[in-house]
Amino acid sequence: MNGGISFWYADDGLPAVREPLxxxxxxxxxxxxxxYTGLWTAYYLKRAVPxxxxxxxxxxxCGYGASGRNGGWLxxxxxxxxxxxxxxxxxxxxxxQRAMNGTVDEVIRVAAAEGIDADIHRGGVLEVxxxxxxxARLREFHAAESAFGEKDRxxxxxxETAERIRVADAVGSSWTPHGARVHPxxxxxxxxxxxxxLGVVIHESTxxxxxxxxxxxxxxxxxxxxxxxxxxxxxxxxxxxxRRTWLPMNSSMIATEPLTAQQWASVGWAGRETLGDxxxxxxxxQRTADGRIALGGRGVPYRFGSRTDDDGGTRAETVRALxxxxxxxxxxxxxxxxxxAWSGVLGVPRDWCASVELDRxxxxxxxxxxxxSGVATANLAARTLCDLVRLDAGQGGRTELTELPWVGHRVRxxxxxxxxxxxxxxxxxxxxxxxxxxxxxxxxxxxxLARVADRVAGRG
Ligand SMILES: Cc1cc2nc3c(=O)[nH]c(=O)nc-3n(C[C@H](O)[C@H](O)[C@H](O)COP(=O)(O)OP(=O)(O)OC[C@H]3O[C@@H](n4cnc5c(N)ncnc54)[C@H](O)[C@@H]3O)c2cc1C
Numbered sequence: 132m133n134g135g136i137s138f139w140y141a142d143d144g145l146p147a148v149r150e151p152l153x154x155x156x157x158x159x160x161x162x163x164x165x166x167y168t169g170l171w172t173a174y175y176l177k178r179a180v181p182x183x184x185x186x187x188x189x190x191x192x193c194g195y196g197a198s199g200r201n202g203g204w205l206x207x208x209x210x211x212x213x214x215x216x217x218x219x220x221x222x223x224x225x226x227x228q229r230a231m232n233g234t235v236d237e238v239i240r241v242a243a244a245e246g247i248d249a250d251i252h253r254g255g256v257l258e259v260x261x262x263x264x265x266x267a268r269l270r271e272f273h274a275a276e277s278a279f280g281e282k283d284r285x286x287x288x289x290x291e292t293a294e295r296i297r298v299a300d301a302v303g304s305s306w307t308p309h310g311a312r313v314h315p316x317x318x319x320x321x322x323x324x325x326x327x328x329l330g331v332v333i334h335e336s337t338x339x340x341x342x343x344x345x346x347x348x349x350x351x352x353x354x355x356x357x358x359x360x361x362x363x364x365x366x367x368x369x370x371x372x373x374r375r376t377w378l379p380m381n382s383s384m385i386a387t388e389p390l391t392a393q394q395w396a397s398v399g400w401a402g403r404e405t406l407g408d409x410x411x412x413x414x415x416x417q418r419t420a421d422g423r424i425a426l427g428g429r430g431v432p433y434r435f436g437s438r439t440d441d442d443g444g445t446r447a448e449t450v451r452a453l454x455x456x457x458x459x460x461x462x463x464x465x466x467x468x469x470x471x472a473w474s475g476v477l478g479v480p481r482d483w484c485a486s487v488e489l490d491r492x493x494x495x496x497x498x499x500x501x502x503x504s505g506v507a508t509a510n511l512a513a514r515t516l517c518d519l520v521r522l523d524a525g526q527g528g529r530t531e532l533t534e535l536p537w538v539g540h541r542v543r544x545x546x547x548x549x550x551x552x553x554x555x556x557x558x559x560x561x562x563x564x565x566x567x568x569x570x571x572x573x574x575x576x577x578x579x580l581a582r583v584a585d586r587v588a589g590r591g
Contacts, residue, residue: 134444137200138386138471139316146320148192149335154352158186161347161356163339165189166198168498169362170322171513177329180526185331186354188347190338194319197365200475201506202415202427204405205238206256206310207231210502211484219536227535228279232309234511247321249313250420256310257404259292259301264569264577265409266302273305283308296400298460312405312417341371344493358520361497365476368437375544377478377500379437383430383445385453386471389422397463411562411581414456426457433555436548443473477503482589486540487512489519558584
């Protein structure tokens with residue numbers, strides 16, 4: 132199957148779509164977008180102030196976007212930490228990292244409290260290096276994460292790595308306990324139901340065309356509210372005036388048929404850690420609850436004019452490339468069938484830094500730009516948005532979260548087309564060439580080309 136939103140919905144079923152907005156409406160808070168960010172924001176706001184009238188406006192159905200399509204790495208990575216360390220000082224960035232570590236626990240806690248069965252397995256995150264250059268980067272990464280307070284992170288050599296998982300050519304790996312595997316669609320569906328139980332109103336099939344001061348405009352009516360929160364991440368470019376705010380970056384995935392016991396014996400992976408590598412165009416994977424491998428990476432990185440995909444449809448060449456990654460890592464799976472391929476978009480700001488903001492003069496807030504690390508980050512962003520709204524409404528004071536360095540961060544917009552398209556295509560062409568070179572040369576140094584590309588792209 133190709134597209135169909137994602138494998139996760141083929142596995143768990145598409146939800147019944149809720150009623151669209153029926154006309155103009157007044158509310159206390161209007162939330163645009165029913166992914167993790169919007170739904171977690173509704174959840175925390177409604178729990179904090181049960182009398183609030185909160186409306187979620189979702190263009191298709193809750194979980195239609197990345198929240199129902201991702202790789203299910205619930206982990207403590209956050210985009211922009213190094214830059215925030217430079218702009219706000221190291222101590223502020225350490226606070227941000229600590230908050231992220233706690234966020235993994237928070238999502239697991241609330242899922243249990245709300246009875247959301249999202250196949251959560253807390254096996255941590257294992258990142259493997261498959262070339263000498265990746266190994267050098269991995270050790271640097273390991274040292275940096277340890278210096279940011281992860282005293283429980285462990286570094287393994289080739290033998291210890293193979294005891295956990297048999298990835299061909301693995302030279303070593305780094306493991307952190309701050310991560311878990313989740314079934315993305317079960318999590319987002321369960322969250323939408325939990326939010327509704329609290330009394331939040333969700334309107335689906337209701338695309339917002341414009342977010343203005345204290346109003347969200349849709350073809351079916353306008354919602355007026357003192358606070359309008361834009362939680363549209365990779366789709367933000369589709370809103371009026373936001374075309375160059377966050378770039379919709381594609382990520383594509385494949386899921387195999389369930390592996391046989393013999394195939395699992397050849398792979399190992401008993402710990403069900405989420406799995407990644409250190410390539411410039413990196414891969415990410417999970418062992419699903421029903422015994423498949425779901426693996427993702429960058430296919431076509433970006434579509435001209437910030438277009439998004441058609442319900443997850445994925446090009447044959449991307450499926451082939453992801454299959455090659457799978458078989459390169461696990462040669463014993465050369466004959467395995469791919470059951471499903473799909474894609475989705477995530478939001479990338481010009482400086483690759485996630486952020487949260489509430490503009491007090493307009494009541495418009497937003498959170499996102501998670502650059503592929505949004506499963507946990509969306510929860511921290513939502514709790515932060517909640518505290519910012521309460522602070523502004525005089526219903527709460529400053530909190531640890533309102534003082535985090537990503538609050539209020541603004542960045543310049545992306546270049547107009549065709550520069551945007553050429554730049555991103557060029558960036559990933561360089562990354563792929565650098566990965567090929569590192570694999571063939573077996574040298575220990577990271578490709579200079581990739582380092583220059585990082586700097587030009589604003590990632591450094
Ligand atoms: C293939 C893929 C794999 C990923 N893997 C991981 C991973 O393993 N771990 C990780 O941490 N992160 C991962 N990510 C990123 C992560 O999934 C996202 O950062 C996160 O889900 C973002 O949540 P969100 O609610 O902000 O956005 P979304 O889930 O994209 O939700 C936005 C919602 O807004 C709706 N919407 C958009 N425009 C409008 C509009 N105009 N009006 C009304 N509604 C609108 C959309 O329909 C959508 O439901 C992955 C992303 C992709 C695409």
